[in-house]
Amino acid sequence: MSENRPETKQKKEPLSDRRKFILNMARGVGLATMGGFIWSAYVDEVTASSLLLRPPGAINESDFLRTCIKCGLCVEACPYDTLMLSKPGDNKPLGTPYFVPRDIPCYMCPDIPCVPVCPTGALDVSSVTTDGKLDINVADMGLAVIDDESCIAFWGIQCDACYRACPILGKAITIEYAKNERTGKHAFMKPIVHSDACTGCGLCERACVTEKPAIFILPREVAMGKAGNYYIKGWDKSDEARLENASEIKTTTERSKKSAIDSLNDGLGDLY
Amino acid sequence: MAMLWNNYRYLIFRRVTQITLLLLYFGANAWGWTILMGNLSSSRFLDFIPMSDPYAALQMLAAGAVLATDLLIGVAVISIFYLLIGGRAFCSWVCPVNMITDAANYLRRKLEINRVQDKQPASRNIRYWILALSLVISFVMGLTAFEFISPISMVHRGVIFGLGFGWAAMLIIFLFDLFVLKNGWCGHICPLGGFYSLLGKFSLIRVHHLEEKCTLCMKCKAVCPEHQVLHMIGKESLPVISGECTNCARCIEVCDDDALEFSIRKLAQNNKTGE
Numbered sequence: 027m028s029e030n031r032p033e034t035k036q037k038k039e040p041l042s043d044r045r046k047f048i049l050n051m052a053r054g055v056g057l058a059t060m061g062g063f064i065w066s067a068y069v070d071e072v073t074a075s076s077l078l079l080r081p082p083g084a085i086n087e088s089d090f091l092r093t094c095i096k097c098g099l100c101v102e103a104c105p106y107d108t109l110m111l112s113k114p115g116d117n118k119p120l121g122t123p124y125f126v127p128r129d130i131p132c133y134m135c136p137d138i139p140c141v142p143v144c145p146t147g148a149l150d151v152s153s154v155t156t157d158g159k160l161d162i163n164v165a166d167m168g169l170a171v172i173d174d175e176s177c178i179a180f181w182g183i184q185c186d187a188c189y190r191a192c193p194i195l196g197k198a199i200t201i202e203y204a205k206n207e208r209t210g211k212h213a214f215m216k217p218i219v220h221s222d223a224c225t226g227c228g229l230c231e232r233a234c235v236t237e238k239p240a241i242f243i244l245p246r247e248v249a250m251g252k253a254g255n256y257y258i259k260g261w262d263k264s265d266e267a268r269l270e271n272a273s274e275i276k277t278t279t280e281r282s283k284k285s286a287i288d289s290l291n292d293g294l295g296d297l298y
Numbered sequence: 299m300a301m302l303w304n305n306y307r308y309l310i311f312r313r314v315t316q317i318t319l320l321l322l323y324f325g326a327n328a329w330g331w332t333i334l335m336g337n338l339s340s341s342r343f344l345d346f347i348p349m350s351d352p353y354a355a356l357q358m359l360a361a362g363a364v365l366a367t368d369l370l371i372g373v374a375v376i377s378i379f380y381l382l383i384g385g386r387a388f389c390s391w392v393c394p395v396n397m398i399t400d401a402a403n404y405l406r407r408k409l410e411i412n413r414v415q416d417k418q419p420a421s422r423n424i425r426y427w428i429l430a431l432s433l434v435i436s437f438v439m440g441l442t443a444f445e446f447i448s449p450i451s452m453v454h455r456g457v458i459f460g461l462g463f464g465w466a467a468m469l470i471i472f473l474f475d476l477f478v479l480k481n482g483w484c485g486h487i488c489p490l491g492g493f494y495s496l497l498g499k500f501s502l503i504r505v506h507h508l509e510e511k512c513t514l515c516m517k518c519k520a521v522c523p524e525h526q527v528l529h530m531i532g533k534e535s536l537p538v539i540s541g542e543c544t545n546c547a548r549c550i551e552v553c554d555d556d557a558l559e560f561s562i563r564k565l566a567q568n569n570k571t572g573e
Contacts, residue, residue, distance in 0.1 A: 062435060065432075072447075073446065089363070091440075095340045095445070096451060097337050098336055099335060099340070099342065101327070102326055102327050102335055102336070111460075113463070113464060114456075114466065115463035121339075145372060
């Protein structure tokens with residue numbers, strides 16, 4: 027095809043420096059774009075794991091991923107070998123610290139050795155400090171969630187393993203008594219988790235007697251809902267404080283010009 | 299014994315340094331030693347002096363992270379250290395991947411793979427492109443782009459904290475260097491090496507070539523992982539000024555004519571002007 031073309035001879039001449047430069051630059055930019063997209067896609071995949079429990083004091087996940095330098099100083103500081111760095115094959119953001127409470131929970135050391143050693147601030151000392159002192163009880167590693175279908179206490183069998191294991195006994199987990207109508211003479215002793223006190227340490231998950239734990243820790247943002255500003259506990263003055271910053275939202279819906287009968291018959295067309 | 303000293307002394311020093319460092323890091327996690335804690339990304343020396351990877355910090359900066367004081371001090375410590383002794387001294391004296399790629403390169407020479415593949419299909423400047431790209435991706439995605447794929451960290455963390463499938467990364471690099479590209483990872487791709495090449499451009503410790511002693515045997519070029527830095531061999535008495543030189547000193551010990559030696563940069567230049 028190209029033999030007929032007059033340019034053929036010119037093409038065999040050495041490329042001009044200018045052309046070489048432009049071609050090389052285009053090649054570089056093209057390869058960089060290609061590599062960049064593959065690289066980004068891969069990094070996006072490997073960092074997309076939300077069901078992961080971080081050490082105490084961890085800042086929110088997206089900031090954590092950019093701030094954690096993956097040095098493992100927190101892992102080395104942990105006296106119980108609770109913390110691990112994710113390895114290739116763990117399918118978690120590579121090299122970042124996490125823990126699996128069913129294996130080894132966080133024992134909530136009062137001196138929190140894992141947090142102050144963090145060189146980058148990915149574990150934030152101020153988030154586990156009250157009145158200038160380290161306070162592990164304000165940590166928010168996760169939240170215990172109970173599956174009341176598999177929790178034997180909800181069946182009526184007496185078990186308070188999680189309640190007894192809880193390091194914030196009587197605050198993070200309380201026992202609610204209810205009459206067992208089935209037997210007529212026994213009580214249910216149901217464990218209830220309170221999100222304001224629970225640190226997500228996982229001692230309850232570790233202690234749970236069922237084959238697969240009926241109480242388990244999830245990251246707080248996964249485990250918790252949010253009521254939003256539409257619903258307020260009118261009987262609770264402190265809850266009303268949430269409304270102070272709420273802004274008014276005004277929506278106007280245009281009045282329908284159709285007659286009421288038409289509106290009733292609308293949409294029936296599908297049936298016939 | 300004299301042969302061992304003459305031909306392998308720096309290689310032995312390097313292996314001892316590399317393995318000692320790995321052992322100290324490993325001991326910190328396994329037995330609670332406090333000499334070197336953490337890993338190559340960030341560590342503490344004697345439980346006091348912070349040391350941090352400046353390239354990782356650069357990615358964090360691009361990703362929009364707030365850099366903590368400890369980290370900045372650590373970055374300063376490491377930057378000044380390698381600024382003085384040669385940036386890529388990290389590559390040949392500290393980095394654990396060096397042992398893998400050196401093994402691949404050794405096997406490559408022994409199997410004479412270089413003779414069936416004499417043309418190197420890639421430029422050594424790729425690493426600078428990857429370096430720039432890693433910062434762009436870090437910026438766009440708000441993540442430390444290279445740190446999530448770095449085989450260096452994978453291997454180093456693997457030794458200290460458990461390997462997982464990290465052995466696959468080691469094998470990939472080994473096979474790549476053996477069969478695809480000579481000095482492929484360390485000499486072409488690794489952006490950390492690229493970063494240290496730039497950092498070490500003005501370092502004080504340099505290999506110096508004495509042209510009048512050279513017999514043009516070219517053993518130095520055969521053994522050098524960055525042979526382009528030895529362009530002056532047999533032509534001119536010059537110090538190796540390229541930051542890409544890893545100060546591994548293999549050229550010095552394979553030279554039978556004492557035509558290569560370490561010297562301090564300033565002196566090296568004075569010698570040159572004096573001649």
